[in-house]
Amino acid sequence: MLKPRLALAMIVKNEAAHLARCLDRIRPWVDHMLVLDTGSSDDTIAIAEHAGAEVRHFAWCDDFAAARNAALDAVADYDWVLVLDADETIVAGGEILRRFIADLEPCLGRIAIRSTFRQENGEIQTSVSRISRLLPRGVRYRGRIHEQIAATLPHIDTGVVVEHSGYLDTDKSGRNIPLLQAELVGSPQDAALHYLLGREWQAIRRHDEARQHFTESYRLCLGRYTWASDLVVRFLQTLKACDAFDEAVAVASAEQERQQHNADFFFVLADTLLDLFIRQPPENPAEVAMVEQCWQRCLELGDSHAEVEGRGSYLAAYNLGAFAEVWNDVPKARHWYGMAATQGYAPASERLAGLKEVE
Incomplete structure (x- = not known):
């Protein structure tokens, strides 16, 4: 044969x-x-x-x-x-x-x-x-x-x-956005086209336009597509950038069960909650612990459940270290920074050195 x-x-x-x-x-x-x-x-x-x-x-x-x-x-x-x-x-x-x-x-x-x-x-x-x-x-x-x-x-x-290497210091949005917009004219209810347009606007930090298309895509897709989890993560990032925290919390609450095995979701949710609590300190300080719990969930899932490398390992550990350092829990900060540093994350090594200088 x-x-x-x-x-x-x-x-x-x-x-x-x-x-x-x-x-x-x-x-x-x-x-x-x-x-x-x-x-x-x-x-x-x-x-x-x-x-x-x-x-x-x-x-x-x-x-x-x-x-x-x-x-x-x-x-x-x-x-x-x-x-x-x-x-x-x-x-x-x-x-x-x-x-x-x-x-x-x-x-x-x-x-x-x-x-x-x-x-x-x-x-x-x-x-x-x-x-x-x-x-x-x-x-x-x-x-x-x-x-x-x-x-x-x-x-x-x-x-x-x-x-x-094509996404590094390369902007293809000027080419892609008009093509996607032309496609959308003929298929205005296409969830995938709205998702892709949202990504393009997000890439050039046009967050209001990205929000518009992610909102429509989220309404249309109902979690039916392989890219639905990425849509949720990007939607949360965009809502955070637009200071639309109430909507972000509502989306996260609706998605939490579906995204239980998505480290990217918990990583971005932690960032969103942290920004929210900085702007609007919660009446119950225990709510702040949710931020820490999200990053810990990232570590439980690991990078095999993350699209962005490090969100299930060294990036989550580094953020836990920074979180502990803010609360003056130096032993815990040292622990998390150490975990990230052993995985080759240079900023964690720098923070560890800074903690030693303070001692």
Whole structure:
């Protein structure tokens, strides 16, 4: 029996800064590399050809699904296709790809994508998303922006890990927002479009616009989608940014049972409650303990239940240390800072050193 053949398919435009690294890392694990260029004016095409990729051209039409499908059409003779972007680099599991497709029935293979992004305070954090990118022949995409796979096949984790640098110091909202708004005109009751628009507005700190779309998405989605938990977390963040604490508390109360295993939810809830109590000190001081309990729940769940790395480990421990330090509980602060420091979180080590100087 012939072994199934695997192709890489990617769409690019002006990706000279990233493309060589992406192609060099994936080359050993695929039979063919297809780069579909949508109008580059830099060295993207030359870099792709030098790396051994086949280059084809596509006239950009403000439709990511159309471009993705054109790339899939270009490798239609291959049994399986791995879809990557130029700013994504495989860092683990390349050797798994062959074994994964060897005797497998058609399915959608998920890869773990580690995305780095910058917080408002300048700190770099990492989120992990599992997205189906290893596709059997015949699968198609739909959606002008944030395109989705149009298939009902089972989703199976591959064990492949990819690093994505595209969110770091890069603003794609100017491109994405008009495309999403155009989609929404034809589908005003689409919960996913409102969610995606909310994310784009949130990314550029336009919190009022983000709140509008998250509110509508939350009303429409009713927890039915895989992204519903992320919507709740982002909704809480946005309500906090808008000082809409009553609404945030109402949403959190309604969601607490559904989000029992979501460390991101409890982490953001703790931040929200802390800001609320700073502005409106509770009549019962015991209510402040809820903040501490939320971060402790994050630690109970661990990072396997968190999309943002550290919310189930060192970030929660660090916040517990800071919380204890505010209340002048130095032994407890030292304990939590120590936990975060042993996991390599530099700010915790700095706080530990500060506590020693005070002694």
